[in-house]
Amino acid sequence: MIPQEFRYLRPASLDEAVAALADPGAKLLAGGQSLLPLMRLRFAAPDALVDLQDVAELKGVEVRGEELRIGALTRHVEVAGLDTWDALRGAAQQTGDRQVRRLGTIGGAVSHADPAGDLPAALLALGARAELVGPGGRRSVPLEEFFTGPLMTAATPGEVLESLFVPLPSGGSGSAYCKLAQDASGFALVGVAARLGLDKGGTCRMAGIGVTGVGFTPYRARAAEELLLGSRLTDADIEKAARAVLEDVEVAADAYASAEYRAEMCRLFTRRALAAALSKAQI
C-alpha cells in the first residue's frame, strides 16, 4: 500500500532536525527499514517525515576515551564490519537480510525498539548508552533504561538519538550473540548476547547478558549476571546463570513458539552465548 500523505523534510543539521520535531506529527526517518513498512500498512501515518540522511552529526564511528562512539546513522552492514565486540558485529550480521542491512541503521533499530531486535540485545550486554539531543539539550541514557515497552523508548517525542556509546573491549574480555531465528522471517525467537571479562586468574569480573525476542522488550538479565561475578565460570556456574536468565520476565508466546519452548530455548541460548564469550575471553 502507498503511505498516507506527509510533508517531506530534509534537515541539513542536528539543530534543524530537532526543530523539525517540534511538530508533534513529525517522525524521524533513518534507513526506513522498519518505519516505511509500518507507513505502508498505515500503522504509522506521520504528518511530516524528517529524513535524517544529510545530518552529519549522526554519522561516523570513532573511539572517544574509553568508549566507541557509533553515530546513529551507521548502517548494519558497517556495524557488521567494525573491529569491535563479536556480539555487536554478530547481531548486526544477523539483522534482517542483505538488502535491509544495506539501509537499516543502528540508531533506527534501537529507536524502533522491536521486542525481537538483535542489536538491542548486544548493546544491552555490552553496557552501552544512548546519547539523545532534544530542545532541552543533550542527555545520556543507559540502554538498560531505554526500552520501556514494545516499540516504546525513553526518548521523548522531541528528541533525536544521536549516538550509541559502547565500552571498548579490554584484555581478558569476550562476547558473543547467539540467535534462534524464526525460519521465514529471520526474526529472533530468542536472541542472547553475552559479554564476559576475566581477571588474570580466570575469575569473572565483568558480566553482561542481553536478551531479545523473549519478553515485551529486549532486557538485561541482571540476576543472571550477578551469579557469574566472582565465579570461575565453570559449567555449573554457567548453568546457574542460564536458569536465572528469565527471572522477573513474562515470557511471550505466539504462533511460532509457546512460552515453555521460548523459555527452554532462552536458557539453552544463554548457555551457548556464555560459553562462546568465555572461549573468546580466554584467547
Add this chain to the structure above:
Amino acid sequence: MNKEAGATRNELWRCNPPVKVELKVNGRAVRREIEPRTLLVDFLREELSLTGTKIGCDTSQCGACTVLLDGHAVKSCNMLAVQVQGRDVVTVEGLKDLVPERLREEGLHPLQAAFWNEHALQCGFCTPGMLMSASDLLMENPDPSAEEVRHGLEGNLCRCTGYEPIVLAVQRAGRSLRDAGITPLGQPREGVAE
C-alpha cells in the same frame, strides 16, 4: 487528520507540494516532480516504465523489487524516491550495460546468462531481484560457496522453489566474472583467479 475528505486534487497538492527529484537510473539522468510518498519501486515502474523491477509481497520481505543503489542491493519498495535524490540506481533493464559488450552472452550480463544456462527460473517473477542481490553478493564475495550463496540471497524469495539452480547459476556467474577479471558492476578485479 483526514486530509483527503472533501479535498480536490489541487488542494492535496497544496498541502503536500510535489518535490523535485533528480537521479541517475541505468546511467541516464532523470528528473521528475513527484509526491513525497512515492515509493522508489512505483517511481521506477509508473514514472519511468521500467517494469522489470517487480512488486511481489508489498511487505518488504520477498526481494522481487531489489535494485542497485550506488552499486548495492536495496529493496525499492522500502524506500521513497525522494530519498535517492542525486544517487545512482540500476534496475534489471540496465544490468547488461554494466559489463563491456564483448563479455555479454547473447547480449546478456554474465549473471543473466548464468541464470539462463542453469535454468534458474520457472515463472521468472523473482529473477530480477535475485539478479540484483546476486550482483551485490558477488561484489563482496567473488567466489561464494553454495552455503554462502544461500545466506547471501536470504532476502529474496522464490515461490517456484527453484533455489538449487539459482545457487548453481550464481556460482557459475561468479566463475565467468572471475575469468573475465571483472566485478558484476564491470570494474576490473585483480587476483581472484582460481
